[in-house]
Amino acid sequence: EPEVTQTPSHQVTQMGQEVILRCVPISNHLYFYWYRQILGQKVEFLVSFYNNEISEKSEIFDDQFSVERPDGSNFTLKIRSTKLEDSAMYFCASSAPSGIYNEQFFGPGTRLTVL
Amino acid sequence: AQKITQTQPGMFVQEKEAVTLDCTYDTSDPSYGLFWYKQPSSGEMIFLIYQGSYDQQNATEGRYSLNFQKARKSANLVISASQLGDSAMYFCAMREGDKIIFGKGTRLHILP
Numbered sequence: 001e002p003e004v005t006q007t008p009s010h011q012v013t014q015m016g017q018e019v020i021l022r023c024v025p026i027s028n029h030l031y032f033y034w035y036r037q038i039l040g041q042k043v044e045f046l047v048s049f050y051n052n053e054i055s056e057k058s059e060i061f062d063d064q065f066s067v068e069r070p071d072g073s074n075f076t077l078k079i080r081s082t083k084l085e086d087s088a089m090y091f092c093a094s095s096a097p098s099g100i101y102n103e104q105f106f107g108p109g110t111r112l113t114v115l
Numbered sequence: 116a117q118k119i120t121q122t123q124p125g126m127f128v129q130e131k132e133a134v135t136l137d138c139t140y141d142t143s144d145p146s147y148g149l150f151w152y153k154q155p156s157s158g159e160m161i162f163l164i165y166q167g168s169y170d171q172q173n174a175t176e177g178r179y180s181l182n183f184q185k186a187r188k189s190a191n192l193v194i195s196a197s198q199l200g201d202s203a204m205y206f207c208a209m210r211e212g213d214k215i216i217f218g219k220g221t222r223l224h225i226l227p
Binding site: 031033035041042043044045048050055056058089091093103104105106107108109111 | 148150152157158159160161162165206208212213214215216217218219220
C-alpha cells in the first residue's frame with residue numbers, strides 16, 4: 001500500500017540553525033501539507049501546497065518557514081533560523097484531488113528538537 | 116472559537132468493552148468532512164474513519180464506527196470489542212478548505 005515517507009525521523013539542531021525536513025508524498029497525489037504537533041498538544045496546520053505554490057498557510061507559517069517541491073517526488077519544509085519553540089513533531093501529508101471527501105494521508109513524522 | 120471539541124482528555128476502558136469517544140464540531144458550511152485519527156505512542160497519525168456531511172449512513176470500518184448526529188453536530192467514534200492495542204491518543208478532525216482542523220484529542224487507555 002502506498003504511503004507517505006518522511007526523513008529524518010528525528011532531527012536535533014542548535015537554535016539559529018537552518019533545518020530541512022523531507023517528505024515523499026504518495027506518487028499520484030497532487031496536494032501536499034505540513035502540520036506540526038508540539039509535545040502534548042493538538043496537531044496544527046502549517047501550510048498546503050498545490051501546483052508548485054502555497055494554497056493556504058496558517059499564522060504559524062511565518063517568514064522563517066518555506067516549502068518547496070524540488071523535484072517530482074520530494075516535498076520539503078525549511079525552517080531558516082530555528083527557535084526553541086519550533087521543537088515539535090512535523091507531519092507531512094498528501095491527498096489526491098482536493099475536496100471535502102478526500103482524506104489526507106499522513107507520514108510518520110519528523111521529531112525536531114531545537115537546543 | 117474551537118471548531119472541534121473533544122471533552123474527554125482521558126478514558127480508561129476494560130479490554131473487550133465498547134468505548135465511545137466524543138466529538139462535537141462547529142461549521143457553517145453545508146458540505147464538510149469529519150475524520151478520526153489514532154496516534155499511538157510511536158507518534159504516527161493513523162487514519163481510522165471518515166464521514167461526509169451528506170452521507171446518509173454512519174460510516175463503519177471494521178471495529179470502528181462513527182455515530183454521526185448532524186443536527187447535534189456530533190461525530191462520536193465507537194470502538195467495539197476494545198483491544199490492548201487500541202490504547203492511544205485519538206483525534207477528531209474536520210476538513211476546512213485545504214486544511215484539516217484537529218481537536219485536542221482523547222487519550223484512551225485499555226485495561227487488561
